[in-house]
Amino acid sequence: MTLLTTHSTTILRGQTLRFRDDPFAVAPDAAVEHHTDGAVAIAGGKIIAVGPAGDIIAAHPQATIETYPHHLIMAGFVDCHAHYPQTGIIASYGEQLLEWLNKYTFPEECKFGDPAYAERIASLFLDELLRNGTTTVCAYCTTHPGSADAFFTAAQARGMCVAAGKVMMDRHAPDALLDTAQRGYEESKALIARWHGVDRLAYAVTPRFAITSTPAQLEAAGTLWREHPTTLMQTHLSENLREIAWTRALYPDAPDYLGVYERYGLAGPGANFGHAIHLSPREFAALAETGSGISHCPTSNLFIGSGLFDMDAARGRRPPITAGLGTDVGGGSSFSMLATMKASYEICQLRGYSLHPAKAFWLATVGSAQVMRMDGSIGNLAPGHDADIAVLDLASTPLIAERTRRAADLWEVLFIQMILADDRAIAATYVGGVKVHSRDGAPLGGCCTNAG
Numbered sequence: 001m002t003l004l005t006t007h008s009t010t011i012l013r014g015q016t017l018r019f020r021d022d023p024f025a026v027a028p029d030a031a032v033e034h035h036t037d038g039a040v041a042i043a044g045g046k047i048i049a050v051g052p053a054g055d056i057i058a059a060h061p062q063a064t065i066e067t068y069p070h071h072l073i074m075a076g077f078v079d080c081h082a083h084y085p086q087t088g089i090i091a092s093y094g095e096q097l098l099e100w101l102n103k104y105t106f107p108e109e110c111k112f113g114d115p116a117y118a119e120r121i122a123s124l125f126l127d128e129l130l131r132n133g134t135t136t137v138c139a140y141c142t143t144h145p146g147s148a149d150a151f152f153t154a155a156q157a158r159g160m161c162v163a164a165g166k167v168m169m170d171r172h173a174p175d176a177l178l179d180t181a182q183r184g185y186e187e188s189k190a191l192i193a194r195w196h197g198v199d200r201l202a203y204a205v206t207p208r209f210a211i212t213s214t215p216a217q218l219e220a221a222g223t224l225w226r227e228h229p230t231t232l233m234q235t236h237l238s239e240n241l242r243e244i245a246w247t248r249a250l251y252p253d254a255p256d257y258l259g260v261y262e263r264y265g266l267a268g269p270g271a272n273f274g275h276a277i278h279l280s281p282r283e284f285a286a287l288a289e290t291g292s293g294i295s296h297c298p299t300s301n302l303f304i305g306s307g308l309f310d311m312d313a314a315r316g317r318r319p320p321i322t323a324g325l326g327t328d329v330g331g332g333s334s335f336s337m338l339a340t341m342k343a344s345y346e347i348c349q350l351r352g353y354s355l356h357p358a359k360a361f362w363l364a365t366v367g368s369a370q371v372m373r374m375d376g377s378i379g380n381l382a383p384g385h386d387a388d389i390a391v392l393d394l395a396s397t398p399l400i401a402e403r404t405r406r407a408a409d410l411w412e413v414l415f416i417q418m419i420l421a422d423d424r425a426i427a428a429t430y431v432g433g434v435k436v437h438s439r440d441g442a443p444l445g446g447c448c449t450n451a452g
């Protein structure tokens with residue numbers, strides 16, 4: 001008989017960053033717990049303790065210790081809006097939203113009727129997320145149910161916590177991509193039965209947006225979500241001015257764009273509205289009152305030329321609107337949440353609002369997890385949370401090293417990362433306590449689980 005010597009507890013030692021409160025509500029220093037020599041203890045795929053390294057190591061004398069001397073250990077990033085089928089058309093030139101969909105997106109999405117192609121792109125997409133320190137995503141698939149099967153299968157194989165849904169779309173797109181109100185409902189329902197709540201997977205009812213769904217399909221989506229209240233709902237809202245005008249023409253009786261979704265029961269906690277750029281005061285108020293969430297996708301908004309998100313209107317109000325950060329790949333121009341934070345900062349600057357790094361890092365982790373109603377288990381370096389962790393090398397390029405040497409405090413260090421760093425800063429990514437990405441080629445599958 002062979003005895004397997006597996007360590008039940010692993011400790012990651014380095015700077016640790018945990019959010020204790022919302023930096024949009026309290027001062028930055030009051031929002032975090034930061035240890036310059038900190039540690040995270042992991043067992044059974046969960047974070048069991050976070051604190052000063054001396055205390056954590058003394059409390060777990062048998063633990064295996066991995067040391068990250070010049071690094072920041074934080075929660076894995078949560079990307080609350082992305083389209084995995086658009087991975088292959090990221091960086092497509094010259095169009096705004098509606099033309100961009102017709103010219104680049106829809107032809108690409110037609111390819112996802114082929115399960116082998118869907119599987120290949122799903123794997124590429126998820127591996128790219130992990131390389132960028134992103135451990136959870138809320139993803140759109142295509143109208144093909146097989147595209148969702150491929151995505152969930154690939155995420156399950158990586159142990160990841162993700163949400164996704166088959167797009168429901170029954171008009172204003174190529175015939176090959178259209179379902180019907182009835183078929184979209186039935187196919188989505190079957191996918192919920194197959195995947196929702198399995199391992200770390202969640203289903204998101206996914207009508208693409210009001211333009212590509214008939215009233216009958218939005219009605220069916222609302223019915224489906226009501227019948228499965230623990231699923232999420234994701235769609236797009238007020239991204240582009242021509243899109244808004246067309247929506248108003250298609251739904252002349254609605255008070256505004258959000259009003260279309262409200263009419264069909266598609267607002268409320270767990271509703272995830274992508275973009276939400278050009279909103280009326282009534283729409284902002286209704287999002288807050290219904291507890292709906294917003295995915296702010298700044299690289300996409302700049303790249304497609306959609307507009308400037310109003311962070312202060314969304315998060316400066318009381319109560320604030322639930323909000324997180326999305327890459328919106330392939331409308332977005334990067335898989336990196338660091339690049340996404342930078343773009344958000346730049347958009348805010350153009351509106352006369354300076355996005356503090358505490359707020360940016362919070363949006364990219366806790367905020368996005370709140371949009372997905374998963375903040376009790378992911379998005380923070382907190383005891384009891386799943387051990388989904390990103391380890392940032394704070395000196396990943398000579399320039400960043402030089403600039404960081406001059407930093408006065410934690411906030412300047414984090415700001416330098418969000419403005420200058422990219423995937424090269426992600427030294428390691430852990431999912432459920434298992435090391436799934438190592439920039440420098442160290443062995444993967446670290447022994448952070450209790451299995452065996």
Ligand SMILES: [Zn+2]
Pocket residue numbers: 081082083236274328331
């Ligand atoms: Zn989108």
